[in-house]
Amino acid sequence: MPVPVLDLKRQYQEIKNEVAAAVAEVFENQHFILGKNGAELEKECAEFLGAAETVGCASGTDAILLSLKALDLQPGEGVITSSFTFFATAGAIHNAKGVPFFVDIEPVTFNMDPVKLKEFLATECEKGLKGVVHKKTGTPIKGILPVHLYGASCEMDEIMAIAKDHGLFVLEDSCQAFGSKYKGKRVGTFGELSAFSFFPTKNLGGAGDGGLVSTGSADLAKRLRKIRVHGSEKRYYHDEIGYNSRLDEIQAAVLRIKLRHLDKWNEKRRGAAGLYASELSKIEGVVAPSAPSHIEHIYHQYVIRAERRDALKDYLDSKGVGSMIYYPVPLHQQVCFEFLGYRKGDLPETEKAADEVLALPIFAELTESEIKEAAREIGNFYSGKK
Ligand SMILES: Cc1ncc(COP(=O)(O)O)c(C=O)c1O
Structure with a gap:
């Protein structure tokens, strides 16, 4: 008997009528970008995750890129992450003009090993007046990007404590872990920001590319909303250079239905x-x-x-x-x-x-x-x- 690695058609059968009605409504309204569904989805995801706010964007990759921009990562600054992850994690660091540094994983969950993280900071970096610097390359280290791989949370208590000790930001890559919990709390509520992917094969997947950032900070949410529309708060006035990275209404309409399941x-x-x-x-x-x-x-x-x-x-x-x-x-x-x-x-x-x-x-x-x-x-x- 053949066994498919994934069969999205079965899930679709369960929600087909709801999806058809929601997508038809988007077409009736002819409002495709930054409309009611996107705004509602952001609220519903925030409530589901237990985060103060969430901000939709065009993909999980962009969720990481936009987050690094919102965290003010500057060209040439370092971010510590895992090497055992999907390419986008480190690709986004590079595209944000940062430098990825990799620490090893712990063998049971395949996630960043907090012991190795601590060791890296203790032996390969030094703390100075301007913060943590990688000794060999002189790269200033600004943040940690732990990846909740395969749907299992990283050891967030340890990682958050290390980040606090070293003055580093934490951006969670939660692209594979929508709904997963650590000590009873959903992932995406630990770091300053957390990136999610709605790629169709994800456990919460859209009908195309999509992503989301969750945060506990109203200021960071506001900044992200600006960065995703070319850095503009008031239309045609730009006080920074952002991106075009929105979650469209069709995706949001489909995702609102799926989130309930x-x-x-x-x-x-x-x-x-x-x-x-x-x-x-x-x-x-x-x-x-x-x-x-x-x-x-x-x-x-x-x-x-x-x-x-x-x-x-x-x-x-x-x-x-x-x-x-x-x-x-x-x-x-x-x-x-x-x-x-x-x-x-x-x-x-x-x-x-x-x-x-x-x-x-x-x-x-x-x-x-x-x-x-x-x-x-x-x-x-x-x-x-x-
Ligand atoms: C761990 C991880 N990070 C980032 C991404 C990027 O997400 P997307 O494909 O939506 O850009 C993915 C998913 O593909 C992922 O699995």
Whole structure:
């Protein structure tokens, strides 16, 4: 039985009529940018997350870029992040004219390791009158960009404490973690700002590109609203140079409907993860994902570690069981970041993860028999029944 890695058509069946009505209304109104749906979605997301405000924008990548601008990152300033993430995290730092610095991950959740973060600041940086400076390059370090990868929160208490000690901002990359919690609080409510993505395959996905920034600061929200419209508060008057980065009304209309289902869908993902864990526990050769109990993983991705990962993937492909490798090449080893000067071996846990991870099918509508089938084929691969 084939098992798709993701099937968005099933989710669409559940909400088809609501979506049709909401999209038709947008067309009836012929108001496509910065209208009622965008404003309502911002309020509803703020309420859902427990954030003071949220600001829609054109993508998760832009949510990071606009946030770095709102935080006043200056050309040549450093931001510490994870190398084990989607490219956009560090791409946006570079495009904001900043310099990414990578620290290693901790092996269970694949997220930035606070111990490594502390070590980096203690050994590779020094605190001076002007703040933290990277000793070797002289780069001033301004912020930390932790990524809640696959739907599991980073250790935010530790990261926030380190940031406070060093006078650094925290911008959360929550693009894979809408609704995920850390010690009972939603991610996106810890740092000064937090970036979300509504890319269609995300656990809260639109019908095209979209993004959002959440914040506890009315001033930062105001600044973001200005930056997303070319730096203008009063039309045709510009006191800074911004971008064209809005969330359009069709996206917002669709997302408002999906947001109402999100807790239920996230719960179903958690249920699917529970069943996978019990099925996979019988198989030697794979390690199921997990998180400590204070982290409420929403399994945006269900990512195992697998011995002979590439051969397993080929086998699953041949059996029609979908799987993906997120991410085969860590950012510090990407050709375009060679100029940063990292070498193989610099981030051993990150490099090990890139060789071992495999994402299995996961979405709210995935059935019990599909999960058992995927697990059965993994079992067949390791028991040699192929
Ligand atoms: C961790 C992470 N950061 C940033 C992004 C960028 O989001 P988008 O694709 O909406 O630009 C994504 C999603 O693709 C992501 O997974």
